Each structure stands twice: as C-alpha cells, then as structure tokens.
Amino acid sequence: MRVKKIESMTKGWFIGDFEPAAFKTQDFEVSWRIHPKGEHWETHYHKEATEINLLIKGSMTIQNQHLTSGDIFILDPEEIADPVFLEDCEVLCIKTPSVPDDKYIVK
Numbered sequence: 312m313r314v315k316k317i318e319s320m321t322k323g324w325f326i327g328d329f330e331p332a333a334f335k336t337q338d339f340e341v342s343w344r345i346h347p348k349g350e351h352w353e354t355h356y357h358k359e360a361t362e363i364n365l366l367i368k369g370s371m372t373i374q375n376q377h378l379t380s381g382d383i384f385i386l387d388p389e390e391i392a393d394p395v396f397l398e399d400c401e402v403l404c405i406k407t408p409s410v411p412d413d414k415y416i417v418k
Contacts, residue, residue: 362406
C-alpha cells in the first residue's frame with residue numbers, strides 16, 4: 312500500500328500525467344480542491360480535455376449559470392471556464408485525457 316498526502320500535491324491534482332501524482336496515468340486527471348469565496352481564476356479553456364466537475368459544497372457561477380452543492384457541470388474542449396466562487400466551494404474535478412499544459416488563458 313502507498314499513502315500520499317493531498318497537501319503534497321499541486322493545487323489538489325493527485326491523479327494524472329504530471330508530477331507529483333499519487334497515481335500516474337495519461338487517461339485522466341483528478342483533483343479535489345477547496346476554493347475560497349472570491350478566489351480569482353483566470354478565464355480559460357482546454358483544447359483537448361473534457362472536464363467533469365462535481366460541486367460538493369458551496370455555490371458558484373460559471374458561464375452565467377448559478378450552481379449549488381450537488382451540481383455536476385461538464386466543460387467540453389474549447390468551452391470557456393470563468394468560475395466565480397460565491398461561497399467557499401469544494402470541487403472534485405476529473406479531466407480526460409490527461410494532457411499537461413492543456414490550459415489556455417483567455418485575454
């Protein structure tokens with residue numbers, strides 16, 4: 312058995328084709344993260360990956376849609392991610408495939 316700490320991972324990402332990773336794979340990426348209320352995220356998109364998110368706790372908006380705990384939102388390649396965290400949010404994110412550097416900032 313191997314044991315890793317989420318604190319030793321980068322921004323909550325713990326499965327994927329990157330370092331450090333608790334489990335390395337090119338098939339998908341997994342992140343668990345708490346986003347504080349008001350945390351700023353640059354508007355971005357992915358060219359290759361589909362992103363599947365579960366909002367475990369909190370409320371937020373993305374693409375002008377209000378989301379609350381239990382909502383699942385899926386962003387296909389080229390779709391814009393522009394999250395606004397209205398409360399502290401706990402988010403589980405899965406991206407497939409795992410493609411390092413597949414994040415493009417919208418200026």
